[in-house]
Amino acid sequence: MALTGLKEDTLKLVLFGGKGGVGKTTCATSTGLYLAKEGNKVLVISTDPAHSLSDSLGKEIGDEIKQIEGVDRLSAKEISAEKALSKFKIEYDAELRRLFDTSTYLDKEDIDSILSLPIPGIDEVMGFKTILDLIDEEKFDKYIVDTAPTGHALRLLTLPELLDEWIKVLAKMRWKYRYMVTSFAGKYKPDSADDFLLTMKKTVKRIETVLRDSNKCEFIAVTIPEDMAILETERLINNLNKYGIKVKQLVVNNVLELRDCEFCRERSKAQEEYVKQIRRKFNNLKITIIPLQPREVTGIEALDKFTNLLFQ
Numbered sequence: 428m429a430l431t432g433l434k435e436d437t438l439k440l441v442l443f444g445g446k447g448g449v450g451k452t453t454c455a456t457s458t459g460l461y462l463a464k465e466g467n468k469v470l471v472i473s474t475d476p477a478h479s480l481s482d483s484l485g486k487e488i489g490d491e492i493k494q495i496e497g498v499d500r501l502s503a504k505e506i507s508a509e510k511a512l513s514k515f516k517i518e519y520d521a522e523l524r525r526l527f528d529t530s531t532y533l534d535k536e537d538i539d540s541i542l543s544l545p546i547p548g549i550d551e552v553m554g555f556k557t558i559l560d561l562i563d564e565e566k567f568d569k570y571i572v573d574t575a576p577t578g579h580a581l582r583l584l585t586l587p588e589l590l591d592e593w594i595k596v597l598a599k600m601r602w603k604y605r606y607m608v609t610s611f612a613g614k615y616k617p618d619s620a621d622d623f624l625l626t627m628k629k630t631v632k633r634i635e636t637v638l639r640d641s642n643k644c645e646f647i648a649v650t651i652p653e654d655m656a657i658l659e660t661e662r663l664i665n666n667l668n669k670y671g672i673k674v675k676q677l678v679v680n681n682v683l684e685l686r687d688c689e690f691c692r693e694r695s696k697a698q699e700e701y702v703k704q705i706r707r708k709f710n711n712l713k714i715t716i717i718p719l720q721p722r723e724v725t726g727i728e729a730l731d732k733f734t735n736l737l738f739q
């Protein structure tokens with residue numbers, strides 16, 4: 428079976444997720460290539476701090492959107508969560524200071540040290556916000572995301588909630604401040620710090636809404652026929668379900684087909700068992716089996732061939 432449904436007009440965002448080394452980047456770039464050839468304007472985005480779009484596409488990609496030479500309609504971009512975070516801190520420095528200044532008894536030094544602390548999930552949320560802003564710009568028909576390995580991707584997806592908690596605490600402090608101002612001055616006028624909290628709240632909500640909208644967004648799991656990978660895939664899919672993100676398709680990569688040597692026969696036999704196990708465990712998912720290739724799948728030509736396996 429092959430990956431299906433990705434050409435649907437309403438589907439804007441496709442995320443590939445799974446354990447490290449199972450083929451997420453290869454699937455993401457190959458899918459981008461396929462959809463571009465089918466006439467879509469495609470942006471492949473990597474959120475993995477260990478960016479490998481450049482290696483996969485065989486072209487240097489960076490933080491800026493880059494049109495892939497020789498492939499019409501295909502562009503790529505590697506998002507730096509760190510950069511997104513420092514942009515956030517600079518952009519909202521005044522509001523953050525005001526929040527702490529008016530809501531607590533802290534002095535400037537205390538506030539400085541609070542602001543230098545990591546805010547839970549803010550870098551990932553800001554990285555994801557970058558993706559949503561790109562989608563809102565509507566310059567592309569499809570946005571294909573190569574996510575960081577399972578743990579990290581999950582953190583990204585569950586962190587809107589963590590950040591939500593953080594916002595709630597700040598809002599509570601604000602509320603107390605508000606109450607005080609109202610009792611002394613009689614009237615409270617919302618200021619930039621209130622606007623900031625509202626903006627953050629909206630961003631978190633927006634991320635959740637897009638991720639949970641199965642018409643607009645699809646999360647495709649990638650795995651290999653090995654015990655650990657299967658366990659991790661199960662965890663990933665369960666967690667995604669818990670957050671209201673339904674996985675419908677699974678790619679099983681690196682499946683051995685050669686049987687003309689003793690070693691290959693042995694490996695293949697072991698894999699067969701795991702593939703059976705995968706079919707049993709994930710019997711509600713559409714499964715695409717990808718054979719192990721004799722060579723690494725890098726560069727446009729190799730990805731093009733891989734496309735035939737993914738979408739034939």
Ligand SMILES: Nc1ncnc2c1ncn2[C@@H]1O[C@H](COP(=O)(O)OP(=O)(O)O)[C@@H](O)[C@H]1O
Binds near residue numbers: 682
């Ligand atoms: N079916 C395959 N056969 C052979 N090599 C593959 C296959 N799929 C991926 N690869 C190679 O395996 C390596 C890891 O794949 P990659 O897509 O970077 O994984 P991930 O992004 O999940 O870490 C890369 O060198 C890639 O070219």
Ligand SMILES: [Mg+2]
Binds near residue numbers: 451452453475479573
């Ligand atoms: Mg990768």
